[in-house]
Amino acid sequence: MTGIRRCGKSTLLSLFENHLIKSGVSKNHIIRMNFESFDFDEITTYKDLHAYIKKRLKNNSDRHYILLDEVQQVSSWEKVINSFLVDANVDIYITGSNAYLLSSELSTLLSGRYVEIKMQPLSxxxxxxxxxxxxxxxxxxxxxxxxxxxxxxxxxxxxxxxxxxxxxxxxxxxxxxxxxxxxxxxxxxxxxxxxxxxxxxxxxxxxxxxxxxxxxxxxxxxxxxxxxxxxxxxxxxxxxxxxxxx
Structure with missing residues (x-):
């Protein structure tokens, strides 16, 4: 999900998280991280991010949902996304406040495996x-x-x-x-x-x-x-x- 800051990306992500829970998905299978929150201030590299998520994946057979807010704050984060798409049973949702989120490098790594939702302020x-x-x-x-x-x-x-x-x-x-x-x-x-x-x-x-x-x-x-x-x-x-x- 891409769009200017404060246009509602995090709210849409929260609505989706609520939808998952109402649909019967266990909270333990939803990994939600907002990189503008101080709680994740120490996660600055892709290795930190990979270790944090891997620790919370209960097992590889059950589907997990990874929700990452303002992910561009973590350097080389796309390596983590690509890795989990290959190695784990996951559905991943990411938001970012600039178009570099879908840079050529990311497009190459995730070729054909992502859908961009462009959010704008209210009409x-x-x-x-x-x-x-x-x-x-x-x-x-x-x-x-x-x-x-x-x-x-x-x-x-x-x-x-x-x-x-x-x-x-x-x-x-x-x-x-x-x-x-x-x-x-x-x-x-x-x-x-x-x-x-x-x-x-x-x-x-x-x-x-x-x-x-x-x-x-x-x-x-x-x-x-x-x-x-x-x-x-x-x-x-x-x-x-x-x-x-x-």
């Missing part, structure tokens, strides 16, 4: 389902809120305290930009990256080219090239901050 129709308890608001008011605050599910939970929505969104923005773009790609010019993102945000609905962005930034005193712009746009797309309208 406006879904947003209306989430805000049924705010019946006093008109449809136009709800649409204005949706345009202003976006469709991350947590935003809906904060509607009773609107002053908290801005800081929440800013925190998500900074985390995604820092962890999924700057750190992940070793970006050296974070200021240029933000300038590009602001330009794109100001021009949503318009066709933009790397040359147009490059010319604008150069005229603003930020000398850059179309190639650099293209690379930065790709990074933002891989972190699910931007979606290309093909």
């Amino acid at each position: 406006f129709k879904e947003y209306l389902n989430f805000t049924e308890n705010h019946k006093d608001d008109s449809l136009q008011d709800k649409f204005n809120q949706y345009l202003e605050f976006g469709g991350l599910p947590t935003v809906v939970q904060l509607m009773d305290h609107p002053e908290t929505i801005g800081p929440f969104l800013e925190g998500i923005y900074n985390t995604v930009l820092m962890k999924d773009v700057i750190e992940r790609n070793g970006v050296r010019d974070a200021a240029l990256l933000e300038s590009i993102l602001k330009f794109i945000s100001d021009n949503i609905g318009s066709i933009v080219s790397t040359k147009k962005i490059s010319d604008y930034l150069t005229s603003s005193g930020r000398k850059t090239t179309s190639d650099t712009i293209y690379n930065y746009l790709k990074m933002l797309e891989n972190a699910f901050i931007l979606y290309k309208a093909k």
Whole structure:
């Protein structure tokens, strides 16, 4: 399951875990790990991950369900996934907050053995389902809120305290930009990256080219090239901050 942070991947994984239990699967046969939790802070390498899961597999004849949240935090994690698919009777579900989850190396290892579920923030129709308890608001008011605050599910939970929505969104923005773009790609010019993102945000609905962005930034005193712009746009797309309208 792939998608931007806080779009609901972990919730979907929890719903699936509940479904398994209701279907009669023993809790002992479900291995759930969230790598953003401090409980798994010491598992940083694929060898740590392999040892942890192997210890919890009761026996190889019974099917086990492995649910891994934000698995990209563990280096070379795909080796573990491939190993258990070969050596054990398992069904594996993984989530990640950037498109590198399905890198060429992983695609090669798991060729033909995975299905990607792409998750996005709430559509406006879904947003209306989430805000049924705010019946006093008109449809136009709800649409204005949706345009202003976006469709991350947590935003809906904060509607009773609107002053908290801005800081929440800013925190998500900074985390995604820092962890999924700057750190992940070793970006050296974070200021240029933000300038590009602001330009794109100001021009949503318009066709933009790397040359147009490059010319604008150069005229603003930020000398850059179309190639650099293209690379930065790709990074933002891989972190699910931007979606290309093909």
